[in-house]
Amino acid sequence: MLVGDPALMLVVRKFFQILWLALAAVLIVPVLGGYFIELAKERGLYKHPSVRAEATIHLLLDTALNPLYLTSAGMMFGLALGMWIDAVLLRREAKRKGPLEIIFDPKDERFVRVIHGLDGATGEFYSLAIHNAGPNSLRDISLYALNCGFTRTIIAQVHLTPAERTVYKAGDVLLHHQDALHPKTPRFVQLVELSYNAGTTSTNDILNTVPFTIELTGLDTPAVRKEFEYDPTQRPMLRMLG
Numbered sequence: 016m017l018v019g020d021p022a023l024m025l026v027v028r029k030f031f032q033i034l035w036l037a038l039a040a041v042l043i044v045p046v047l048g049g050y051f052i053e054l055a056k057e058r059g060l061y062k063h064p065s066v067r068a069e070a071t072i073h074l075l076l077d078t079a080l081n082p083l084y085l086t087s088a089g090m091m092f093g094l095a096l097g098m099w100i101d102a103v104l105l106r107r108e109a110k111r112k113g114p115l116e117i118i119f120d121p122k123d124e125r126f127v128r129v130i131h132g133l134d135g136a137t138g139e140f141y142s143l144a145i146h147n148a149g150p151n152s153l154r155d156i157s158l159y160a161l162n163c164g165f166t167r168t169i170i171a172q173v174h175l176t177p178a179e180r181t182v183y184k185a186g187d188v189l190l191h192h193q194d195a196l197h198p199k200t201p202r203f204v205q206l207v208e209l210s211y212n213a214g215t216t217s218t219n220d221i222l223n224t225v226p227f228t229i230e231l232t233g234l235d236t237p238a239v240r241k242e243f244e245y246d247p248t249q250r251p252m253l254r255m256l257g
Contacts, residue, residue: 032098113237114149117158117229118201119255125203127251130210138210141253144201145191145231151198155234158191158204165227165245173207187230196233209245209252224248226256 120126128140147153160166160174162185171188172180191204224246232238242256 114147115231115233115239116146116148117231117241118144118146121251139251140208141206143204143206146201147196147198153196153233153236156193156196157232159230160188161228161230162186163227165225170207
């Protein structure tokens with residue numbers, strides 16, 4: 016299951032919207048419906064069609080001044096206003112953050128796959144997912160590992176060609192590029208394979224806990240960054256921060 020804070024908050028908002036609408040339907044509609052029926056009978060709307068227009072006007076006036084109606088209408092107005100404000104804030108938040116998402120779920124084997132050898136588990140293979148949460152396709156999509164010790168020591172050795180590795184000293188490393196990313200279609204990108212004994216056979220950079228940053232960019236849309244942490248003592252060894 017693809018998880019992330021924005022998606023979770025959207026689900027929570029939708030749940031409470033549906034809950035409030037259900038409560039309004041169950042509690043308010045029957046009360047108002049019964050009240051309108053009895054008032055219409057009292058005003059003669061059902062018995063005297065010839066005076067229906069006048070009775071309807073009086074009914075509307077009496078209803079507008081009735082304390083029960085004012086309370087119910089106030090509740091409904093407050094609910095509608097709250098939902099409208101929530102929708103406005105959601106649109107502003109989406110516009111500020113942009114539709115691009117980097118997803119990593121350590122509990123999903125599509126993101127973390129344990130590698131097994133003759134003597135049991137030997138390491139882990141990691142992938143990320145990039146996702147377009149907006150309504151329109153995005154162009155010129157690139158995923159980078161930003162320059163840091165972990166990128167230079169580990170990620171660059173995996174994603175650069177032999178010729179590129181001979182001249183690479185430092186800098187961001189391109190993990191993936193595609194011309195377009197369509198809405199609601201996550202794309203999985205291979206990140207790195209790590210051995211459980213990597214800390215004893217590689218440089219000192221991976222003996223301890225180290226952070227690194229992944230950045231996702233697109234044309235005419237805000238870039239998004241996610242912080243990760245490598246800890247060789249944990250399982251899985253990678254986790255996304257925040």
